[in-house]
Amino acid sequence: MTIKGVVHKVGDDINTDDIIAAKYLVSTDAKELGAHCLESIMPEFIKKVKPGDIIVAGKNFGCGSSREHAPWAIKGCGVTAVIAKSFAAIFFRNAINIGLPFLELDTIERIQDGDVLEIDLSSGIINNTTRNQRYQTQAFPEFLQELVKAGGLMNWLTKKEKK
Amino acid sequence: MEFSGPVISCLGMDDRFSMSNMAIEAGARAGLIAPDNITWQYVRASGLKRQKGGKRPCSPQSAACSGLFSDPDAHYEKVYEWDISDVEPQVACPHLPSNVKPVSAMRRVSVDQVVIGSCTNGRINDLRSAARVLKGKKAKAGVRLIVFPATQKIYREAVKEGLAEIFVKAGGIFSTPTCGPCLGGHMGILAEGETCIATTNRNFIGRMGSPKSFVYLSNPAVAAASAITGKITHPGRF
Numbered sequence A: 001m002t003i004k005g006v007v008h009k010v011g012d013d014i015n016t017d018d019i020i021a022a023k024y025l026v027s028t029d030a031k032e033l034g035a036h037c038l039e040s041i042m043p044e045f046i047k048k049v050k051p052g053d054i055i056v057a058g059k060n061f062g063c064g065s066s067r068e069h070a071p072w073a074i075k076g077c078g079v080t081a082v083i084a085k086s087f088a089a090i091f092f093r094n095a096i097n098i099g100l101p102f103l104e105l106d107t108i109e110r111i112q113d114g115d116v117l118e119i120d121l122s123s124g125i126i127n128n129t130t131r132n133q134r135y136q137t138q139a140f141p142e143f144l145q146e147l148v149k150a151g152g153l154m155n156w157l158t159k160k161e162k163k
Numbered sequence B: 001m002e003f004s005g006p007v008i009s010c011l012g013m014d015d016r017f018s019m020s021n022m023a024i025e026a027g028a029r030a031g032l033i034a035p036d037n038i039t040w041q042y043v044r045a046s047g048l049k050r051q052k053g054g055k056r057p058c059s060p061q062s063a064a065c066s067g068l069f070s071d072p073d074a075h076y077e078k079v080y081e082w083d084i085s086d087v088e089p090q091v092a093c094p095h096l097p098s099n100v101k102p103v104s105a106m107r108r109v110s111v112d113q114v115v116i117g118s119c120t121n122g123r124i125n126d127l128r129s130a131a132r133v134l135k136g137k138k139a140k141a142g143v144r145l146i147v148f149p150a151t152q153k154i155y156r157e158a159v160k161e162g163l164a165e166i167f168v169k170a171g172g173i174f175s176t177p178t179c180g181p182c183l184g185g186h187m188g189i190l191a192e193g194e195t196c197i198a199t200t201n202r203n204f205i206g207r208m209g210s211p212k213s214f215v216y217l218s219n220p221a222v223a224a225a226s227a228i229t230g231k232i233t234h235p236g237r238f
Helices: A030-034 A069-076 A089-097 A144-150 A153-162 B006-012 B015-028 B035-047 B065-066 B124-134 B152-160 B163-169 B222-227
Strands: A004-007 A056-057 A081-084 A102-106 A115-120 A125-128 A135-136 B090-092 B100-102 B113-117 B144-147 B196-197 B212-216
Touching: A030 A069, A056 A115, A056 B163, A069 A089, A089 A102, A089 A144, A089 A153, A144 A153, B015 B035, B015 B124, B113 B124, B113 B222, B124 B152, B124 B163, B124 B222, B152 B163, B196 B222
Parallel strands: A004 A056, A056 A081, A081 A102, B113 B144, B113 B196, B196 B212
Antiparallel strands: A004 A115, A115 A125, A125 A135, B090 B100, B090 B212
């Protein structure tokens, strides 16, 4: 499974209040939440982000409240993958459950805002086509790829039930 | 993340819950404390009955309960040890729970609002600790004092013990349990430029309202003392 998109770089310790402020938690609609993704710390992000784009972050991405709205907002604004130095544990699991691939990479400094990346989830290889660089991250397990393809755990279960 | 040592084994369950709650802010999935007699007393007092023929579930020797303890040969990623004999109360400054400074270094920080309670520090011992400081005192004019227990059961206890009376007499409001103020949901939402000291768990940008407000985190006694003076204050003064 391959993902290709343009990079938006963010810093360390991006918490779930940054990703989606509590005042928007009245909705569970991914599109509606996505329209306010990262609004309070990077108001320009939502104007720049396009479907298929990729977020590249520093350490401890997704710290704070484990509100599921946060990964929904990321998915809802069109982002297809997040690469970070490290993720907060409870947030990581939420993202997998809604079918949004997260990858850990140590050398995120080599990636710049606006670079184009090609991620091969099966091998864990990331190609930076802008800089002709290649990074190796952990391969995304087959089962998790299935979850991503199905659009998350609940969809995966529903499909399985129907079979 | 597991907590242990002579200090932890002296802590009551209410304090242990606060520590376990905050472990998430340190990146942990859970904050574990091995069960002991204090745990067992808490379980009994909460009305849970021992199973027929069951043993006290707090002995590492009992086979039925071995799952409640870390293995003796468990490998820990890292082990940290602190001597806290001389550590004064710590305050987390904006905008990260890990951005901590000793309370005595915070004397110049004025507050518009004091929030005591929540899932993190809203148990009966937390409310007692705040009430000891606030008894017979008034929150400074212009400072909003909001107290809310973690559960309905604690709410009733606080009313029965007269703690609610102390908070209201001090000029505060005593609310039913809610997530409201902690995440800027409702009640005490901070306006631009306002500062709050709270016993909640997070102080990220915009957490309690405006992205241009400031949240400091502390224990209930520090928060209570700060309500009286209108500045971040060591509770030893009262």
